[in-house]
Amino acid sequence: MTRQRQFFLVTVVLLATAGAALALPGGVRDVSLALPLEAVPTTLGSWQPAEAPPEEILPHDPRAAQSLARGYANGSRMAWFAVGFYPNQTEGRRPATRSLVFPSSGWTDLSEETVSLPMAGPNGRALAANLVMVRRGDRRVAILYWYQLAGATIESDHFYRAQLLWNRLVHRRADGSLVRVAIPVPVAVDPSALIADHAELIRAFVPELSRILPH
Numbered sequence: 001m002t003r004q005r006q007f008f009l010v011t012v013v014l015l016a017t018a019g020a021a022l023a024l025p026g027g028v029r030d031v032s033l034a035l036p037l038e039a040v041p042t043t044l045g046s047w048q049p050a051e052a053p054p055e056e057i058l059p060h061d062p063r064a065a066q067s068l069a070r071g072y073a074n075g076s077r078m079a080w081f082a083v084g085f086y087p088n089q090t091e092g093r094r095p096a097t098r099s100l101v102f103p104s105s106g107w108t109d110l111s112e113e114t115v116s117l118p119m120a121g122p123n124g125r126a127l128a129a130n131l132v133m134v135r136r137g138d139r140r141v142a143i144l145y146w147y148q149l150a151g152a153t154i155e156s157d158h159f160y161r162a163q164l165l166w167n168r169l170v171h172r173r174a175d176g177s178l179v180r181v182a183i184p185v186p187v188a189v190d191p192s193a194l195i196a197d198h199a200e201l202i203r204a205f206v207p208e209l210s211r212i213l214p215h
Contacts, residue, residue, distance in 0.1 A: 037066050040212065054080070067082070082181075145179060147179070175214055
């Protein structure tokens, strides 16, 4: 299926689901976390605690009811995580994603694509995420982001909105999370190779986060 056809089908689903949702009475409930986001360990395998993410790269989202900002280091390798949890994503209470993943203040957008990160486990499932490359001067940063809704990970902004409407209509809930990971990219280093080098950390982080988020 072509990308254009996918977008068309998602648009149709969005319109149909939105119309059905408007025809039904309210009553969408706030959903709580199983544990505070701070329950994610500060040490993951050989990765140790490091400085918090720079605000200019992973800005805090005031719309999030709860947030987590963490830094991890392993030798010269560094990664920053930011998680925002939204218990009921009504208008004005869901993430303004584009402003959260594209830094301002002199940063330039280099590229944007979808990547697949192999995850541990017997089912061999991969984590799909969006990869945004930005630069300011000689400084480059790779920013990965995806959504987590009711235990599922979603990379597509369009399918995220469609699933959010479906959850609202069928399950009477509209909670979700935005997960961002920023990795500094040294000069002359291939971003794809660097992300693969950090896959171990992401594989350790995602299950810890999943046990905290609602399912």
